[in-house]
Amino acid sequence: MWIFITLFAAACQSARTAYQNTLAREAGFLHATMARSLYGLPLVTLYLxxxxxxxxxxxxxxxxxxxxxxxxCALAQIFATYFMLRAFQSGSYAMGTLLAKTEAVLAALIGLPLLHYTLTFASWVGIGLGVFGAVVMTVKWRNVRHAYRDASLLFGLASGLCFAMTSVMASMASHALSGSIITSAGITLWFVLIVQSVILCSLQMVKMRDIQAPFKHEFRLSCQVGVLSSLGSIGWFTGFALVNPALVKTLGQIEILGTLYYSKVRFSEKLSKQQWLGGTMILISVILVVASTVK
Known part of the structure; x- marks a missing residue:
């Protein structure tokens, strides 16, 4: 069940990230970060x-x-989204998304002491291969000595860390409730979106000195981001509640196919042989993780 839920979430997130990147260019980082929570809240409320x-x-x-x-979880996801959008602006769309994929191995490491999940050897190999594939796709090896100076690299890695914390905290919060795990995941997501909406809307109102500021910029595009984000988040949070978040995020790297598509078609970015090689490694990592968990 979690496999199909994760694939659905990855498909929604791939499309949402592309729209969110466009929204950030049109309305700014703060509004693009806020739109995924505020405009997604009505649909998540109906789902709950x-x-x-x-x-x-x-x-x-x-x-x-x-x-x-x-x-x-709410705070970590705010920072994760902000850092990812900054990575887009300082590098490329593909690079920003793929560097954030280091979250899989980070979620595994953070989750060990907090969630007490265990992973098989094949799962660890799959997670590691997926992260290495993301690195292969994004790092310019001739400039690796100066990689620490690359803003997109730093923002991408920061995004990955925050996304890893988001998935682990979401799992912890869901398992802190008694009752249906599906409903628990829905409650956690709903609460997270409430917190994020209050914080980000307040910041935008203060910055713009206008109480209607959250609704004045690119309303239609904001709604598209919100709907896609809420559908993706429903899938992610449910997956985090069902199995180890590290496995969910590794399988979710199938999103790479959507990333390559939007990078090439929507944003007219050229893809190198190195990026295709890294993408292939990520796909192999997904196969390993799925094979190690399906019985």
Whole structure:
């Protein structure tokens, strides 16, 4: 089940990231980051009502784990999205997206002490190969000595770290609730979007000195970003609740196909043999992870 959910989430995110990149160019980083939460909230609210009715409600376990984990998830995702959009502007669309894919191995490492998940040898190989494939696609080897000076590299890696924290915190928050794991994931996502919307809308209102600022820029494009983002997030958060987030994010790297398509067709970026090689490595990593988990 988690495999199909993750593939759906990756497809939605691939399209959403392309639209969000365009929105960032038209309306700025802050609005593009805010749109994915505020404009996605109505659809997620309807989804939560549906799963609550279908699968039943949830309750707190009497601890503070849900509140701090979900809040940390919300903040980490804000920074992850911001850093990824900055990577787009300082490098290329493909580079920004692919560097953020280091989140898979980072999620595995962060999740070990926090989630107590175990991984098979094949899973570790798949995760490592996927991250190395992303590096192959993005790093200019002749300039590797000065890679630390590359803004897109630094922003991409920062995005990967924050996305890894997002997935681990989302899993922790969902498992802190008692009841249906599907509903728990929906509650976590809904709470995260509420927190993000309040923070980002407030920042935009203060910056623009206009209470209607969140709704004045590229409304139609913002709605497209919000809908695609909410559909993708529903898939991601459900996947994080069902299995190890590292496996979900590694399989999610199938999104690379969409990234290459949008990079070449939508943004007219040329793809090198090195990038195609890295993409092939990522696809192999996905196959390894899926093969190691399917019984």
């Amino acid at each position: 009502l549906a799963v609550w009715w279908l699968f039943g409600g949830v309750s707190l376990n009497g601890t503070m784990t849900f509140w701090w984990a979900a809040s940390a």
